Amino acid sequence: MKTIITLFYFYIELTRTIEGGLLYLDRNGPLSIYSEIGNLEKVIVKRPGYEVENLTPDTLKRLLFDDIPYLPAIQKEHDAFTDSMRKRGTEVLYLEQLLAETLENPAVRYKFLDQLITESKADLCCSRQTLTEYLSSFPVSEMVDKVMGGVRKSEISEERKTNLYELMEDHQPFYLDPMPNLYFTRDPACVIGNGISINTMAEPARKRESMFMDYIIKHHPMFKEDVPSWFDRTSRFSLEGGDQLILNEETIAIGVSARTTPQAIEELANNLFASRPSFTRIVAIEIPKSRAFMHLDTVFTMVDKDQFTIHPAIQGPDGRMRIYIIEPGEEKGKVMIQERHHLIDTLKEVLELGEVNLIPCGGGDEIASAREQWNDGSNTLAIAPGVVVTYNRNYVSNRCLREAGIEVIEVPSSELSRGRGGPRCMSMPIRRSPV
Incomplete structure (x- = not known):
């Protein structure tokens, strides 16, 4: 009987009745946010990376910054921020690491790069194949850093540049904009x-x-x-x-x-x-x-x-x-x-x-x-x-x-x-x- 009562209260705690409908509150899955203040x-x-160092005075407004952070200092401050959460028992996951782990699958990685180039409109100024081959030449974690940090025109060899936009490096220095x-x-x-x-x-x-x-x-x-x-x-x-x-x-x-x-x-x-x-x-x-x-x-x-x-x-x-x-x-x-x-x-x-x-x-x-x-x-x-x-x-x-x-x-x-x-x-x- 004690077991039945315990299960009953557990059931009540995880369900909610709305307009006569029974609703399950799933707190056991990978995602569970039901408040702003729960532990x-x-x-x-x-963690800020070299994408902030690819900011220039000319691109600040377009990239939504008012100033250019100093990378070693901003990383140190961000580390202090994450340490403050870890000290209270929070598990801290890094976006760049999660994305790299996601893209270990070659099929997912290829689809990702194709979509990224399309959404960046990078294929309007550079060969899609050239950019795909360049990004794919890196280990996955470095490729993720490159995608986030931006790809400069100067990184790709001159012989692979085939149009006026590519040759005019000073007009716009990036194939892929940084994401600060x-x-x-x-x-x-x-x-x-x-x-x-x-x-x-x-x-x-x-x-x-x-x-x-x-x-x-x-x-x-x-x-x-x-x-x-x-x-x-x-x-x-x-x-x-x-x-x-x-x-x-x-x-x-x-x-x-x-x-x-x-x-x-x-x-x-x-x-x-x-x-x-x-x-x-x-x-x-x-x-x-x-x-x-x-x-x-x-x-x-x-x-x-x-x-x-x-x-x-x-x-x-x-x-x-x-x-x-x-x-x-x-x-x-x-x-x-x-x-x-x-x-x-x-x-x-x-x-x-x-x-x-x-x-x-x-x-x-x-x-x-x-x-x-x-x-x-x-x-x-x-x-x-x-x-x-x-x-x-x-x-x-x-x-x-x-x-x-x-x-x-x-x-x-x-x-x-x-x-x-x-x-x-x-x-x-x-x-x-x-x-």
């Missing part, structure tokens, strides 16, 4: 429950990034079972991971931003609701569409069950905002949308909380909040309830977090911050413990 068990990062934004692994994909959203990136410089996670999810040995897909990178509408926050087992917050469109949010909602996972609502939060407020997580992150960071500039007079609660409609493929105007009241409603504390970036001071928001003062990475990783340069925001009872783990950030992204931006959680 961070496993995360994917990308890769260390922000948050954006190309987002784990939601036991599935994943492979995102359509908004900016041309980042379009190819989600291709890497697409291949890893479909072909890496770690993901032997089919992983549910909630959004596909071939969508016409852009959606980025910095705008996707998993608040709890039922609720996702998504920013309507310069990088994420309303159409993409509704597309994701329909896919989720049709598949009937545990998620029953999406809270769409409009934020100013500017580079300073790039994603929702640059102005709003969850640090504990009832505490959040916020940049006050996203709120209008009397705290008013445009917020929409999206839920399944009565007809298949239809959703219900309700408008709200106050963030605290909305969070209380959807998370069933009595109180919510918003911790202002820079303490709400006009100068400090603008300065620290530019350096990602609100972009915290929760590694456990009430425990966050932040940049050390945001000392006012960090003090406010500590005064609110949050444990703050600071990491060096002089070079990391040049890319306009913080600890949350630099991490793609794939497993968290239940809260």
Whole structure:
């Protein structure tokens, strides 16, 4: 009898009833993200490589950087970031290693290179065969570094150059552009429950990034079972991971931003609701569409069950905002949308909380909040309830977090911050413990 009772409670814990339907919460697969704050068990990062050294003043704007990081220093800072997570028991996986392991299969590697050259439009300026043969000449791990770091025209011998574009090296020095934004692994994909959203990136410089996670999810040995897909990178509408926050087992917050469109949010909602996972609502939060407020997580992150960071500039007079609660409609493929105007009241409603504390970036001071928001003062990475990783340069925001009872783990950030992204931006959680 004791065994039967135990099994019954185990069954109840792993299931959820929604509109009379029985739903299984799979926490045992390779992916399991049902919150922003559960103990961070496993995360994917990308250590900055020579792709940042292939930045030049002329390409900064096109490649979405404001300055050129110093490679040895940015690598040292990134190592300190990953060490801070390992010390708390997080398993850290590297994107470049996962991709190399995925491409050990020759057939997958050939398909990958063909798609990469097509999406890079490199075949418009160089022989597809020449570039394929050149990249294939390296061991797989070096080939991955080359793909991520960029391929210069000067690397390929003169006798293989057959057109004017190739010969005019000073016109555009790359066959394949470097991908310096890769260390922000948050954006190309987002784990939601036991599935994943492979995102359509908004900016041309980042379009190819989600291709890497697409291949890893479909072909890496770690993901032997089919992983549910909630959004596909071939969508016409852009959606980025910095705008996707998993608040709890039922609720996702998504920013309507310069990088994420309303159409993409509704597309994701329909896919989720049709598949009937545990998620029953999406809270769409409009934020100013500017580079300073790039994603929702640059102005709003969850640090504990009832505490959040916020940049006050996203709120209008009397705290008013445009917020929409999206839920399944009565007809298949239809959703219900309700408008709200106050963030605290909305969070209380959807998370069933009595109180919510918003911790202002820079303490709400006009100068400090603008300065620290530019350096990602609100972009915290929760590694456990009430425990966050932040940049050390945001000392006012960090003090406010500590005064609110949050444990703050600071990491060096002089070079990391040049890319306009913080600890949350630099991490793609794939497993968290239940809260």
